[in-house]
Amino acid sequence: MVREVTSAGPATEQLTISLLVDDSQAAADAIQFMRDAIPAFVQRLDGKAEIAIATIGERPTNQIDYTTSTDALKKVIGRLFQKTGSGAYLLEGIVEVSRGLQKREAKRPHIVAISTEGPRVQQSLPSAGARCALRKRSVPPRPRARPALGLDGR
């Protein structure tokens, strides 16, 4: 079906981003990488977005409400720790922040999820009608012979 385009241009309205961070037991190895990576992310969006952070270990927990303060967001990120013995509740977290975004009537709402959860969520979201841009890091092939990396320091 052909529709006439009446206008096109860069989106200028402020972004509203809900950042969901996995702090469950399964993410223990990833927490330090998150602490390194997320500050750069919020810095890059400085002045362009209001961002909220929620964690999803044990249960979805709001860590900071929507703010444009990069410093406040970085403080929260610095306090991220794994919740020992907890599972991840990504789907529940998405449902909760979606409701919040709807109430807020955000003009450009987005959810960015950093999670160690895999197929269950990736299959459930599209079937629930969500438009997803999933990015995952591929796993390198397991070395068949001696690994090329100096893994044992030799």
Added chain:
Amino acid sequence: MERQRRVDDAIRCWRLSGLTDRLNQVADELTNQYVVQARPS
């Protein structure tokens, strides 16, 4: 066994080390969006 554990650790580390790049990509995509309006069909 020990060697395998180190290989697994290195692979896990390799996977996670790309997180900064990926989040930067996401940030760039979010800030470079376009709005297109069309007449109702």
